[in-house]
Every structure is written in structure tokens, then in C-alpha cells.
Amino acid sequence: MSEVLLRVEDLRVAFPVYGGVLQRIVGRLPAVDGVHLTIYRQETLGLVGESGSGKTTIGRALVGILPATTPDALIQGRAWFYASNLEEPVDLLQLFSRRGHRRYSRPLQLQYRRRIQMVFQDPFSSLNPRLSVEQIIAEPLQIHFPELSRAEIRDRIGWLLEKVGLQPDDGIRYPHEFSGGQRQRIGLARALATHPDLVICDEPVSALDVSIQAQVINLMEDLQEEFGMAYLFIAHDLSVVHHISKRIAVMYLGHLVEVGPADAVYFTPKHPYTQALISAVPIAKPGYRRERIPLRGEVPSLLHKPSGCPFHPRCPRAQPDCAEHLPQLEEKAPGHWVACPYAD
Ligand SMILES: Nc1ncnc2c1ncn2[C@@H]1O[C@H](COP(=O)(O)OP(=O)(O)OP(=O)(O)O)[C@@H](O)[C@H]1O
Ligand code: SF4
Ligand SMILES: [Mg+2]
Structure with missing residues (x-):
């Protein structure tokens, strides 16, 4: 079994909704609602789902951007991170919380912070x-390796630029002088x-x-x-995600509905939502054919999230009790977890 790098337990992120003349908090938007997720060392986990399903919010919560950009957001749960340079795992949500700034020393915070990075769309x-x-x-480099001299930093920058396919002397140029890919x-x-x-790569190639x-x-x-390193690869394009990922996780309205080996989720999805999402992707595989399953209606608003299984108003297989119980992830095949009791 692979080594665990990050274990996310019951992650919840609720954004404030302001109202009234005083712009008080009048409600909460449950953008991420009880997500359990494991990322193994050196793997790529793809994260997919329609717009607004909470993918970016998960990434931003894990790298600690949210407390600064949205101070009124409620962030709950655990995200145990097993950094390779430190023996003890740390809960990233505590570490990056506003209270964490007082509880953890700055050198310790930096030790963890340098081990988790984000690339944006x-x-x-x-x-x-x-x-x-x-x-x-x-x-x-200056923040995390203060012992490096200016010459050493310059050398390291040249080396990094070469590693990503640029020229060492590209360093003196400015971002607007480069193409999107560069x-x-x-x-x-x-x-x-x-x-x-x-x-954490949030739609790194979509633009x-x-x-x-x-x-x-x-x-x-x-x-x-x-x-x-491991990647959490967030993207819309399912064929790109399938190509790069070892496992794929699927989100719907803040919930994880399916996670499993990339081939299993892509070729034999089990959750009705994943089946509909994936049925829209043309596949070039000899002898392989799949039927298009249209997704009914629009994604509901998070403010009026359906009861029970959040997918039930759009689900072609919904049963009367689907509106009552929130299905939990169950292992339907080795390593293949699905949150639907009526899944294939
Ligand atoms: N700072 C914020 N304040 C309030 N609501 C937010 C904030 N950031 C995101 N949201 C809301 O949270 C929900 C999840 O957004 P998120 O950006 O995580 O979705 P996403 O899956 O990344 O979507 P996309 O595929 O469009 O990037 C959306 O309804 C969004 O409007
Ligand atoms: S629990 Fe019910 S509504 Fe939800 S995906 Fe399964 S069959 Fe559809
Ligand atoms: Mg996003």
C-alpha cells in the first residue's frame, strides 16, 4: 500500500452570506460539506466536478489561503499532512488558521508551508x-532558505528555469514577455x-x-x-484528468460522490452523477461505446441545497428515500468508493 501524504477528514467550508443594511452574516453557503479524501505520496489525484462544486475551495483551504482572503469563512475538519522533512503529521487547517499563527512557531509553520504549493489556472x-x-x-527561496547566498539563489533559479524548459537568462524578463504556456x-x-x-494545481492548463x-x-x-511530489490536479477536462491521474475524485455540490482508480472511474463509473458527467466525453477506444446520459436541469443553488442525496432532483435513478438520507462513501470494488446505495 502506498504511503499516505495527506488525509483530509470531514472538511467543511461554509462561506458567509451578508444581508441587511449593516451587511451582517445572514446565512452560510456550504461550499465543501464533509469531504474525506486521502492523497498518497507521489501520486496524482484528479479532482473533477461541475462549476461551483467546491474544487477550488478545497485547494484553497489546504494551502491556507482562505483565512486571509475570506476571514468570515468557517473552516472545519482535519487535514493531516505527513511532510517528508518532519516526523509528526500536522493538521493543515489548524496550522493555517488564524489561531494557528499564535500556536505554532514561525519556523515550524515555514517547515510545513514549503512542502505544499499551489499552481493557479x-x-x-x-x-x-x-x-x-x-x-x-x-x-x-529567500523565505524558506535564508542561508542561501545571492549567487546560490541565482544558480538555483537558473537550474529551475532549465528544469521547466526555459532558458536560465529568461530570469531577467517580465511575465508579460512570455506566452501563457511559458x-x-x-x-x-x-x-x-x-x-x-x-x-495543488487548480485548472493549470484550462486557459x-x-x-x-x-x-x-x-x-x-x-x-x-x-x-x-504528488499532485492534486483540479480540472474540468475529464480526458486530461484521466490521462494524468492515478486516481480520480468526483465532487457534486460540495460532496465527494465517487473516488477510485482513474481507469475504473473513467471507463466504468458507478455513481449516476459521474456516469452522466463522463458520458459526455467522446472516447477513442476500439470496441468501446458509451451512451450519452443527459443531466436534467441546472445545478441547484448551495443556499437551497436539496435534502438527502444532493443529486436527487437530477438523478435518473432516484428512489423515494434518496431525498431523506445523505449517502456515505462505500467501497464497491477495491479502492473504488461511491456515495450511492443504488450505484452499479
Ligand atoms: N470567497 C468566497 N465567498 C463566497 N462564496 C464563495 C467564495 N469562493 C467560492 N464561493 C462559492 O463556493 C462555491 C464553490 O466554489 P469553488 O470556486 O470552490 O467551485 P469550483 O468547483 O472550483 O468551480 P469552478 O469549476 O467554476 O472553478 C461556489 O458556489 C462559489 O460561488
Ligand atoms: S442516492 Fe439516489 S439520488 Fe443519489 S445518486 Fe444514488 S440513486 Fe441517485
Ligand atoms: Mg475552481
Whole structure:
């Protein structure tokens, strides 16, 4: 069995809804609602689901961005992270919480922080346009390796740029001088600078042309081979996710509805939602044919989330009791978990 890198237990993120003249909190949006998830060392776990299902929120909660960007968000649960440089696992949600800043010493926080990095969809806005590439990559190096001299940092930047397929002297240029694909390479170099165990990639290739997408995906696979980190790969494009992932997890309205080996989820999905989602993807596999299952209606609003199984108003196989009980993930085949009692 592979070694566990991250074990997420019952993660819940509820965003505030403001109302009234005083803009008080009048409600909560359950964007992530009781997610259990394990990521193994050096694997790629794909995370898919329609827009608004909570994928980005999971990524942002794990890297600790949420407490700063949305201070009123309620974040609950555990996310045990087994960093390779430290013996004890730490709960990332505690560590990155506002209370965690007082509870954990700064050096200890940095020890964990450097082991988990994020690459964003939009390389245009995620790279500071006023900094040169060298300054962008130097930032994490200076924070996490203060013992490095300026010359050593420059050497390391050149080495990282080469690793991601750029020229060492590209460092003196600015983000706007690069294409989208090259910018995503810069984002990868910055993420790799701290030798992370886990890189959370939020739609890393969605903004790129198809031919460039393939180059960046190949590069990500090569880098994983060489550096040995795990990816949480968030994307809409199921064929890309299937290509890169060892396992795939499927989200619907803040819930994880299916998780299993990539081939099993892609070719023989068991949850009615995954079946509908995947039936829309054309497959080039000899002798393989699948029927299109139309998804009825729109994704309901999180503010009026359906009771019981959140998919029941759209589910072609819904039974009368589906509106009453929230199905839990059950292991239907080795390593293949599905949250539906009526699944195949
Ligand atoms: N800072 C925030 N404040 C309030 N609501 C938010 C915030 N961030 C996200 N949401 C809401 O939480 C839900 C989940 O959003 P999230 O961005 O995680 O979805 P997603 O699966 O990444 O979607 P997409 O595929 O479109 O990127 C959405 O309804 C979104 O509107
Ligand atoms: S629990 Fe019921 S509504 Fe939900 S996916 Fe299964 S059959 Fe459909
Ligand atoms: Mg998103």
C-alpha cells in the first residue's frame, strides 16, 4: 500500500452570506460539506466536478489561503499532512488558521508551508507583473532558505528555469514577455523551488491552447518523476484528468460522490452523477461505446441545497428515500468508493 501524504477528514467550508443594511452574516453557503479524501505520496489525484462544486475551495483551504482572503469563512475538519522533512503529521487547517499563527512557531509553520504549493489556472494574474521572473522565483527561496547566498539563489533559479524548459537568462524578463504556456512553466518553477511534497494545481492548463496543454502536462509528468511530489490536479477536462491521474475524485455540490482508480472511474463509473458527467466525453477506444446520459436541469443553488442525496432532483435513478438520507462513501470494488446505495 502506498504511503499516505495527506488525509483530509470531514472538511467543511461554509462561506458567509451578508444581508441587511449593516451587511451582517445572514446565512452560510456550504461550499465543501464533509469531504474525506486521502492523497498518497507521489501520486496524482484528479479532482473533477461541475462549476461551483467546491474544487477550488478545497485547494484553497489546504494551502491556507482562505483565512486571509475570506476571514468570515468557517473552516472545519482535519487535514493531516505527513511532510517528508518532519516526523509528526500536522493538521493543515489548524496550522493555517488564524489561531494557528499564535500556536505554532514561525519556523515550524515555514517547515510545513514549503512542502505544499499551489499552481493557479490563470498564469496572467497569479504572477506579479511588476517582478522579473528571477524575483518571482527568488521570493520563496529567500523565505524558506535564508542561508542561501545571492549567487546560490541565482544558480538555483537558473537550474529551475532549465528544469521547466526555459532558458536560465529568461530570469531577467517580465511575465508579460512570455506566452501563457511559458508563464505556467514559471508558475511550476516557483512551486518547485521549495521542494514540495504536494502541488495543488487548480485548472493549470484550462486557459491554454490544446497543443500547449499537452506540452505542459508532459512537463508536469516529467517533473513529478524527477522531484517525486504528488499532485492534486483540479480540472474540468475529464480526458486530461484521466490521462494524468492515478486516481480520480468526483465532487457534486460540495460532496465527494465517487473516488477510485482513474481507469475504473473513467471507463466504468458507478455513481449516476459521474456516469452522466463522463458520458459526455467522446472516447477513442476500439470496441468501446458509451451512451450519452443527459443531466436534467441546472445545478441547484448551495443556499437551497436539496435534502438527502444532493443529486436527487437530477438523478435518473432516484428512489423515494434518496431525498431523506445523505449517502456515505462505500467501497464497491477495491479502492473504488461511491456515495450511492443504488450505484452499479
Ligand atoms: N470567497 C468566497 N465567498 C463566497 N462564496 C464563495 C467564495 N469562493 C467560492 N464561493 C462559492 O463556493 C462555491 C464553490 O466554489 P469553488 O470556486 O470552490 O467551485 P469550483 O468547483 O472550483 O468551480 P469552478 O469549476 O467554476 O472553478 C461556489 O458556489 C462559489 O460561488
Ligand atoms: S442516492 Fe439516489 S439520488 Fe443519489 S445518486 Fe444514488 S440513486 Fe441517485
Ligand atoms: Mg475552481
